[in-house]
Amino acid sequence: MRIFQHVTDLGDLHTALAEAAEVKRDRFQWQHLGKNKTALLIFFNNSLRTRLSTQKAAMNLGMNVIVLDVNQGAWKLETERGVIMDGDKSEHLLEAIPVMGSYCDIIGVRSFARFESRKDDYEEKILQQFIKYSGRPVFFMESATVHPLQAFADLITIKEDWKGNSRPKVVMTWAPHPKSLPQAVPNSFAEWMLAADVDFVVTHPEGYELDPQFVKGAQVEYDQMKAFEGADFVYAKNWSCPGVTRPEDYGKVLHDYHTMMDWCVSSRQMAVTNNAGFLHCLPVRRNMIVTDDVIESPRSLVIPEAANREISAEVVLKRMLESL
Ligand code: CP
Secondary structure, three states: OOEEOOHHHHOOHHHHHHHHHHHHHOOOOOHHHHOOOEEEEEEOOOOOHHHHHHHHHHHHOOOEEEEEEOOOOOOOEEOOOOOOOOOOOOEEHHHHHHHHHHOOOEEEEEOOOOOOOHHHHHOOHHHHHHHHHOOOOEEEOOOOOOOHHHHHHHHHHHHHHOOOOOOOEEEEEEOOOOOOOOOHHHHHHHHHHHHOOOEEEEEOOOOOOOOHHHHOOOEEOOOHHHHHOOOOEEEEEOOOOOOOOOHHHOOOOOOOHHHHHHHOEOHHHHOOOOOOEEEOOOOOOEOOOEOHHHHOOOOEOHHHHHHHHHHHHHHHHHHHHHOO
C-alpha cells in the first residue's frame, strides 16, 4: 500500500477487519517488519489520539518514530508556488517535503481544511504534494476532507460490539458546535459505512448536505428523531456547511448554535433507538454534541473506539511496511 486515503485503499474490507482482529490478538508479532524503518508523523494541526495511537502502532511494529509539529519549532512553510517569499514564511513546502522524505520510510500527515478555498481543500492540495514530492508511502492522519484512520477504527468498534445476525442500522447525526469544523470525519465515516455491511442513515439540518463523492447512496433524513428510530449505533459529529449546493457557504456555520441545541444527542433521542451504542471520534464538547448521561452510559463506546485507533494505524503501517 502506497497511499492510505480512502476505504478502497485497503482492498477487501472483510480481509482488513480480520487483519485488525489478528493485530489485536497479538500486536507485537510483526516487529521484524519495522526493524530499522522510520515513520515520520507530520502535524500541521493539534492532536491527542492520532499522535499517540499512531506512534504506539509504529512502535508495536518495531519502527523508529519521528514526530514533527510543523507550527512549533519548524520553519514556517509557504505552500503556494510562485509567491515572492518576503513575508514570515522561511521555507517552501516544495523543498521541505523531499527533505522530510529523505529521513524516513513512511510519512503520515495531518493537515486540516483551511476553509480558504473549497477547491483547494477538496483537491487535497497539501497532501497531494506530499504524495508527489516525498517519494514515500503517505497515509492521511486527517486531511482537509478525510480521516480514514478514524473511520477504520469506528468500523472495527462497530464490528466488535454488534451481536445481531442482520445488518445493524448505523445513524450519523449532525450536532451543534460553536466553531466551524471540517467535514473530514463525517465524509470518511460515510464512505466507510457505505462500504460495510450496515444500513446507513445520515441526519442533519438542511444546508449541511455532505459531498456526494462520500455520501452517495446513503439515506438522508432531516428529522433527527425519525432517523434515530431503531438505530443500533449512533455516531455524532458536527460539521460546517460543505458548500455542495451553495459553494459560497463552504465552511460556514449556518445557524446560531443556541437555536440548534435540540440536535444535541440526549436520552430523548437515544430512547427511540435499539439500545444503540454511542460513538464519537473525540475530542467531544459535552452538552453541545452529547449530554453527560449519554456519553457516560454503559452504551457509550467512545473509549474502546479511541483505543481501536492503535489497531487501525497498525494495520495500515503493517500494509505499508509489507509493500516497501
Ligand atoms: N479523533 C482524533 O483524530 O483525535 P485527535 O484529533 O486528538 O487526534
